Amino acid sequence: MNVFAAPHLLPVDWFALGAVMALSAGLLVLLLLELLPARPGSSRGAIVSLLTLAAAGASVFRARGAARSLFGGMFVHDGFTVFFTLLFLSIAALAVLWSWDYVKRTRINQAEYYALLLSSTLGMILMAASNDLITIFLGLELMSLALYVMVGFRRSQLESNEAALKYFLLGAFASGFLLYGIALLYGATGTTNLTRMAAFVADSPLGANPLLVIGGLLLLVGLAFKVSAVPFHMWTPDAYEGAPTTVTAFMSAGAKAAGFAALLRVVLHALAGVHAHWGTLLSVIAVLTMTVGNVSALLQVNLKRMLAYSSIAHAGYVLVAVVAGGPQGASAALFYLAVYSVMNLGAFGVLTLLGRGHDERVNVSDLNGLGFRHPLLGIALTLFMLSLGGIPPTAGFMGKVYLFGVALRAGLVPLVIIGVLNSVVSVFYYLRVTVALYMDEPKSEPTQVNWAAPAVVALLASLALTLWWGVAAHDLLMQAQRSVVGLL
Amino acid sequence: MIPLSWSLTLSAVLFGIGIIGVLVRRNALVIFMSIELMLNAANLVFVAFSRALDSVDGQVFVFFVMTVAAAEVAVGLAIIVNLFRLRETVFVDEINLLKG
């Protein structure tokens, strides 16, 4: 055990690692608490998780300035990590708030639910923070396993279970590719550490080595699956629709962001040297992703499915930033991911209020007339939709402006034009929601809304951020730009 | 000594068989097995390279992969069992409630 004493092995900055440890601890606490019987309808699960997240956030925030590289460069604590850690923590926090009442309503047993939520958050953080393919892989698996279970959480329901099965099978399939890719990269570069890999790639005549190419390609495929980029997106609508709505909200924001975090680290950092050769490839994927996502969403009447497709499309937008590359590209991706997470969580969150008992399905027509009956809900949903569509003065607009601006600067004119036209197409189905909210009358009895204090808090929080980043984007912008400096 | 190319080719073939298995079978369990084949193909690559590069890391990776695989199998089988409970089938082409 002298190993642990060896100082050069563990130059651990405990605050830098704080998030990881806090989450692990919280996870254990949650599980252990199950030993004490809870009184019916208690919210201790939620409370504990919120405390955990708060603690994690606090510790990371405290060490936000520091730049550390732990465990021989496997876990790096830099601006990038901080940004994403805080993002994931807030996503999780919002998800908890949304779930607070939802899990009670749908009789999901809380301890496991929140435990899994925390662990998948942990997985995401690892994906963003790790500078080594292995840890990325482990983090991804951690996140995914937890999500598989959460998607299938309401196992007595056919949809939920089917969704879990599809997500799981395809996910495992994808991680097979991912792993093979890692293996080949390891072979080609002799290391799994991204920094060393970058160094190696930089000073070797590249594009030539098939191992590297295939490896990078398969790695890309694995991550593309997680961010649901076309043609690896087909699980998305089904999984999103079948999953409990809160889970959908959580994964639509978190898993995607985590996938992109890893993608950014790999593509823009480790394989920066090859990135140039991949421009066309990524562009094609980006275009396909945007277009397929938006166009498929046009005819959806099931809101969750529609939003699922829209999330695919948004992945496409972020991919444009990835194609643009460089620090600008990365910061644009960060900016957009933050914005997207907030507005998307908001949108899905509103759906959690609408689910009728056990019927997860929410059709657009279920919203008929809600806008005037529940003004807050109406305004919120409308603004989220506008933001997703990129209409000012909302965060979504600023995100698109920055993102497309960066892409334009990188000379990706056709890509940008396709992108903006796509956003027009998307507005068509986002508007359908507002049409239902304000312009249609309910045919049957109106959908009832299950208000709950935590949900309202979450709603207001997302709403505030969506608007604030829409009118005053400066701080977030600076944050995003500063966060990528360490990365590239 | 065994040339690296042999092991790589072998792993490639194994990986391919895995993919094919996933694509052609309709029994969720068998599909899952094929996925395990793919993982093993990856492992083979790791081992081969750890040999070629004269570094132990590759083997350590294999160890992690196995752990992950075990975890996946546990969860996956649980899901499949649950599926069978609900649907009395493990055939993936009899399951499409969610589509369109």
Next chain:
Amino acid sequence: MTPFLFLGFAALLVASALMVVIHRNPVTSALFLVLAFCSLAGIYLLLGAEFVGMVQIIVYAGAIMVLFLFVIMYLNLSHDVESGVQIAMRRALGWVIGALVVAEGLLLAGRRWFPGPDAHPIAPLHPGNTQAVGEALYTRYLFPFEITSILLLVAMVGVIVIGRGRGAAAPPAAPPPDLTRGGGS
């Protein structure tokens, strides 16, 4: 003599892998999978990775496949009936595409390729491979090692959640699955 052993194991591996994919009976597939794993373990040994070889046998062939078999038995699955034009078409497509991927990979790899540099001279493969692995595992790879622990924990929780018998989690009156309801309009 090693090369011949390698080729033998390789042949066995490929054959049994193919059987896994081809054979109709899941049980048989599972057994062939065990065989495949064993032969793979053999190859590991030949590549000088004793520890991995052993773990391969113990974990995979031992634990994982047993779990598989157990499940198959538990669900007592008989032959898969695989007939009908649609299925046939999918099978054909599957073969073609799978083959395509492999072929492309091999073609691509057929070009001049080279492994990366020797990354860690500090951990030479001296006899006593297990020790080396162990050292690496508990020093450089301590962090991932810890993560795997959480990973396994999560897996356990997940299995409990999903595998737990119908009860607490189930709603008193779960609505009957309405199979006509698709996703779209």
Next chain:
Amino acid sequence: MTLPLLWIVPALPLAAVALNLLLGDRLGRRGTAWLACGAVGAAFLFALRAVVTLASLPESARVLVENAYTWMRVGEFRADVSFMLDPLSAVMVLVVTGVGFLIHVYSTGYMAHDASFRRFFLYLNLFMFAMLTLVLADNFLLMFVGWEGVGLCSYLLIGFWYERPAAGEAGKKAFVVNRIGDFGFLLGMFMLFAWCGSLNYERVFAAAPHVFPLGGAVITTATLLLFLGATGKSAQIPLYVWLPDAMEGPTPVSALIHAATMVTAGVYMLARCHVLFQLAPTTLEVVAVIGAATALFAATIGIAQNDIKRVLAYSTVSQLGYMFMACGVGAFTAGIFHLMTHAFFKALLFLGAGSVIHALSDEQDLRRMGGLSSRLPWTHATMLVATIAIAGIPPFAGFFSKDEILSAAFANGHPGVWLVGVVGAVITAFYMFRLYILCFRGPSRLSHEAEHHLHESPRSMIAPLVVLAALSIVGGWVGPPMQEGGHAFERWLRPVFASGAEAPHALPAGTEWALIAVSIVAAVAGIVVAFRLYLQKPESGTALQERFAPLQRMWLHKYWVDEFYDAIVVRPLAALAGWCWRFWDSVIVDGAVNGVGYTLEGVSALLRLFQTGFVGTYALFFALGVAALLLHFLRH
């Protein structure tokens, strides 16, 4: 200069309009009548005063300008609201206010029982304002204001009895046809501004000789465009078609607008721009020919009409033709002279006709009149005077002006025009006396209740008739022929037309007398024939009609011109519009827009087919994706 207060002349009717609007029905009929007539009367007095002031000036300096305010000024473009009085506008303003005043008075009687009495005088005063603006303007733009303003008022007054569908139709027709003319006027103005850099008369006329070469293409185009405007306003071929329909309006309106004042605006405009027109001989030719043609054409139609007012309408068109003929042959003075006399006797004719119609309780068909001479002595007498005047029997006013035109045409080398003019004179005399006879002489063909209600008009209507009759007799004496150095009227106008070289009648006295004789003979011939055919032996008249049945029918249907325009212009336009909307707009343009949407939805439906819900399919696409990516790198 403030003293002569030009602007008050148009301002007075406008003020009346404003008061009329503000006070509304509180005024009562009496008040309204007083207000309207008073305003116009006052305007007449002020005009008179202004003219006196003008006359007091030395001949060379006979022009009064008065700038009210700047209307628009953008860059180098500037248009003022400013008025100008020179001998020409003096004539016009006196005619307008004078005749206008009489007609106002007449109307108080004529419209006495109409429901919307107030609205009538509102419009009438508004018209006076617009007409005076037109006449007094000192730049083209302001003239255009009056020009369109009178058009508007004529629209309103024609459609005054809006319950009659025909009235609304006629009003619209009048306005639109006039717009076609205005279109020309507008473009003409643009050309003048583009070349002369101003729209002010003085500047334009000063600059014109220098910028426009004599007979140059530009000036010809410009003047032709202006003339197009004139044809619209003054009902010349090809745009005369609105005037006959305009008879749907109340008769005083016909008298004021469609006989005495508005329709002569075109002639006034030509006279005003004579400098320009004399730079474009081609245009003058066109004017002369068009004028002559119109004179004859309209006259022939007049023969066959049975509606008393329509006959008068066509005679108006024809007389306007004479005026243009005059301008065309360069005898602007003669044109204005005839304008004035015509204002007198034609107004009188209309008012008389109005009196008849009034007496016969709105009967307008000549075939149901006759023998009224005894029953309506005053009307009969005055009408007779007017008829003789228009027929051109000396010493009545019409003779002098018409004769001057004809001799000028002959003198200035347009014998063809002259001939047409003479023929026209015969026909004019003929149909005018036809009208007179059918109306006043012969047996009564009145319907019974018309007979019953028959009564001479009130004093308020008779008085103006008498005044006008007087004018129709003496009006021409200001311009007797054979004067040394031109007659009084000519001398009065000389400051205006001096600039343009007015062709002097360099005719030997003998020719002069001969021409006079010819025109008198022509007139008498027409009258005699009329008497023979319609009074002494009507049967021969009918016989004649049988002989020339086709001709008769052609005239009765006005040469089918309306039908022709309908087929050539109106229907195609309507068809085009319908096509633009139903096919082009709805199907093509909007179709394209919606098409995009439909296409996208189609693609969407297609994409959803791939989302089968089977894991197998998804895995297949997944693998395909991988294959595609590998292929991409295999390619290089």
Next chain:
Amino acid sequence: MTFPWLTWLVFFPLIGAALVALLPATAHRAVRLWATVVALAELAFSLPLWWRLVPAQPGWQFEERHRWIPGLGASYHLGADGISALLVLLTTVLTAIAVIGAWTAVDKRPREFFALLLVLEAGMLGTFLSLDLLLFYVFWEAMLVPMYLLIGVWGGQRRVYAAVKFFLYTMAGSVLMLVAILWLYFLQRNATGIVTFDLDAFYRLPIAPATQMWLFLAFALAFAIKVPMFPFHTWLPDAHVEAPTAGSVILAAVLLKMGTYGFLRFAIPLFPNASHTAAPWVVTLAIIGILYGALVAMVQPDLKKLVAYSSVSHLGFCMLGLYAMNVQGFAGSLMQMLNHGVSTGALFLLVGVIYERRHTRAIADFGGLWKPLPVFASVFLVVMLSSIGLPGTNGFVGEFLVLLGAFRTNWAWAAWAASGVILSALYMLWMFQRVMFGPVTHAENEKLSDLSGRERLVFAPLLLLIVWMGVAPQPFLDRMTPALERTLELSQMRAVMSANVKPQALETAPADVEGAR
């Protein structure tokens, strides 16, 4: 001036909207009252732009500039000149009138209705006053939302279709403009190293003619759809027909002007060379629009649709004037914008009045209305006359100057356009004849009530404006002309400046990336 006048002007309606929205939903009277008060107050606040504007003074007046997103170089920059000041006044006047006009028309959810109306006003004012391209775009796009809701919630039968069409069509045009704006932004950055969206900066930036063409096309598309110019007009009739009266009024009176304003403020001065190259095409479309709009209007069976198509025709005049590229044309165009705002706004109000009474807009359902509704008919008459440009009404001044300007550039343009004057008289008078003249054909029209006191109050200022701007337009011209002349000089100067600039790509120099590494 120290007081942030324009900011107050832009955001006061928002405050008012919030205030109205917070009233109890059932307090209809209070809602109307407060909405009116707010609108009138806003009108009062906008008056300084008339009194205190110094036309001759170059540069922006009432200017305000604050940091907004320094990271992007976007600033909160407001300012007015003769052009925008007049349009702002138009906006405030018409909004006030629309609010009062909608008193009785809106019985369904008046609170939300009036609140949205005020929000819309804020958006429009922001669009006219912002001098930072990003800010401009934000207002330009954000303003779609309230209009969309106004049409979609309070509209007629096919309101949803119309609303969505309006939103998507307009947005489809403007997104490309956004791309162009970003392009400009990077051009600026590459050329001068300055990071800014400020209009003044772009006014100083020479742009290669080839590049100009692309950027111009992007801008022009956005504006042309808003105007709307000929092939892009089909959203307009739908939107107008479905929109509630107040919506139509605002839409016609103000929203369309944003397109023409955009051309005048951005497209022409920023891309003079491209504008000059494109002028023949733009003018051709404008003239087609004039004639086509008039023709199609002629055969419309629906009053509102007729007025909508007449707008297409009138806006054609505005475009013609702009692309005459001389000061008369500009002035005429701007006058025409104001005129169209007043006249067409009034026309829509009139149609609304009659729709309120009869719940139909089909011309065939009317006839002989003069008898039961003399006052209504007279007002209608005057408005119609101004709309067909009779001298003495505002319509003439605009049309005349436009045609004059056009003639000076190319006589054929003026000739074609002038024939539109005939057609406009044709369709308007024909409509008037069918609606007002003749005997009363439908019994239910017999006992229609004439304009109420409130309605007269609504129309009085409009009629006043019609006459004032027709008889004494000089105050307006004085205010706009200097600004227009400056715009003209600016574009000519920029044309020379950019004539021989080489086009350059936007890709960042490799050094850029290295620096970031």
